[in-house]
Amino acid sequence: MEPPRGVLASIWNFVCFLPYFVGLLLLGNIKGILFCPLICLIITIGNSAISLGLWPIHFFWTYYSVLRAKRIGPVLKLILFICLPAPLILWPVVAIVGSVVGGILYGFLSPIFATFDAVGEGKTNEIFHCFYDGTWSTIQGSFTVVRDFMDVSLHSYLSIMDDLRQQELEDGKYYEIRLLHLPGAVVAGVLGFMIDMPMITLIALYKSPYMLFRGWHRLFQDLIGREGPFLETICVPFAGLAIILWPLAVVGAVMGSVVSSIFLGAYAGVVVYQESSFWFGICYILASLSLYDEYGNDILDMPDWSCFPRPRYRRNIVLSRTSSRASGISRPGSFRNPPSRVGSVKNPIIELKPLELQNPDLCFS
Template sequence: MASSSSSWIKWFRENYAAPLESVQQLLRAIYVVIAFCLALFIGALKAVLVGPIAGLLLIIGNIGVILGLFPAHVVWTVYSLIKTKSINAALKLAFLLALPVFFVLWLALSIFGSVLVGVGYGFFTPWVSTFEAFRKDSDKEKFLHSIKDGTWGTIRGSCTVVRDFADICYHSYPLYLKELRESTGDQLHHSIRFAEVPACIVVGLMGLIVDIPLYTAIAVIKSPYMLFKGWQRLLHDLISREGPFLETACIPVAGLAILLWPLVVVGSILLAILSSIFIGLYGAVVVYQERSFKRGVAYVIATVAEFDEYTNDWLYLREGTILPKPRYRKKKASNSSELSVGANSVRRKGSSGSSEAPAMFVPSLAPSRSVREAIQEVKMVQIWEELMMSSEMRGMELVNANILTSSNLSEWLRTKGSSQEIVGLGLSSYALLHSLVFSINSGSAGFLLSNGVELTNLNRPQDRLLDWFFHPVMVLKEQIRVIKLSEDELRFLEKLALFTGNIPSIATLENGCLGPQDALRAAQIQAISRRLVGMTRSISKFPTYRRRYRQVVKVLLSYSLGREGNSGMCTSRSNRSGSSIEIVPADV
């Protein structure tokens, strides 16, 4: 009886299992198509209702910041160029003559970029949020989030963008100018002869006249190739279920990418035109570096050929270029035939390094990674949250130790923070030091987050801002590990980091250490503290940092006021009862 039932089951599987699987796949495909159409309709409706409000808030806010601070930017920039000692008088004259061009470019590009970002953010964020909602588990959550996500959040996000942009213009840019004014000739000195100033101006203008139209022509001519190559790559992933189409929940989002790919192509053309402006102006820098007008002209011609060759490589077209590519450097930086283009470097075909050019944004058309592989990356928001959480935790410890007071915190919030470096800079340096020491003590090869996630070169976010942060921090971590600080030396380094190297002030922090007796050891620790504070100062200029850090300071101020209030209550009670009450700091 058992053998007959098993044979019947085997016969059923052989004859009906495959058709049933085909039916299930068909039903799943129909479900995906219906979900995609529904998300497209709901996203379009939300974009029409929310997009104008969010876009106008972002455009009006950013343009208001640009125009409102423009007179101050002009004054700050001119004053900083005149006061700095890192460049000579002739180079100051060259910069002052070029400033009107840069100011006009700043107004034109920033206003145009604000309009473009406002329209794109306001109309496409609700769409993307709607498609993202279909990644939820249950159908009820998918429907509710598809209606709710991307509405009020988009409006709040536009206000956040304006706030971060205002912080960059009002806080970060003056900090850069302050560093320029305070830099001395011993740290960085650039000079140029007065006779070379006209050559720099002529080559800069020639770069604008030649590079802008040629870059635009190359980008427009090759845009159809980019359009169809991109569609071919995405459709191949769709058919073979690779890359973003590997997970069923991500298929609607990937389908939206197919529809919006023409906008990516248009954005690449606009970015190529924008990049050509700065690449053309960089010809003046080449004249200054090479001390040669001819090499500056050669740079203007060679960059067009480099751009053509670069786009050919990315779009899998014919290798090389038919355009002339004269040599404009006297010496090559290495044996890899490296050519300098703009502020970055582009390696020729066949070199050991990777090709990268600032000229045009061309999305990778190679087979994309699966969603599961992408999820393994640590997100940039996790790193920001880790830094803020560490600052908040260490700040509470300092409040409990009476190192930070409510008056310090409130004064920093009221002013630009320059008068309270222990709050604006020292606390962040102190927290970063503890994070590095935590990673070292844990035996981590990278940067260990408090939640146990290890940040390494393999899983770090592919973010340009993080490129400026990750490698120097890893070098500093290795330097701290190699010198093997004792407990007293670590306490001394904490003092230096918290008080930003201000030796007279560190006596107020009684943590059981007066500093190492060995002068060489003390100099090593002070050098590490200077690097640590310098990195923190650079991080503080990043977008979104100031907004997030102000929230941390507000939390610490509330905590300090609450602690002082509890202390006052305990003191008054002790006076009435005639006995003293000892208040033990909270264990954070």
């Protein structure tokens, strides 16, 4: 049986476009390799100079704003004074490392994207733009990144600190910390981290093969049916690259689950502090495993079920085992059982007698 001409035409267009795509990709990579060191140098030097130059101002003004803040209580101010040096000292290190990584990514990827954009619809003199686009524009973009970082580090920071100092008290109440529940919150946070991190890692590793083959099945199904990312011929190489790199996406999802488990488990300390109960923190640790398990089942279209219990960890919130795809708002009983109108029919009808005038001539006299 001869295949339809549309399929042959699509395959021929794909074969003809493949060398064109490879050539653009190689040209973009060459430009990225050439301009990546310069872009990384500009962003790293600019952002590092800004973060180091403004660090004394950040250090002094942060302490001054916290001291003058009216919404912060005295005990909380004392704890902030003790804890603030750590993030303030780490801030320049984080800014420099982030600038290096961001400069490398921006300097390498921006010329590649600009090269492919040069052959888009409505472009003239495509050969010139294939070589020129992504060169000077990337250099200008790197200076824009440094200027934006300067605006955030100076103007936005000072604006946030001014808002912190100028906020007035609401009903005479300010933010304060309860020292009595702080040790229990710390213990619950550490315990949640120690339990949730290995358990969530095991759950993610257990479901990773299903995610791998499920994703491949969907991508190959779209490839055969020319749907999704395979709808346009120009997108076929990128979609094929997605099939090849899908295992890396699965590995990234597992690593993301491991990182998120740290914060998910440490949130048990917040629950203990808010509810003033260590027992609710333990309940949250167990419930968080169930929440993560059912959320993963929803993402992977697996059965909506979890082997982990989900106890209640809030005083005024009742958790139910419902899928995230289901509606979280239930209809009240008045909608399920509409009021009957039989009772109103059974009520006696009041008969109104017409008003009779004894002497109509008196009304017009």
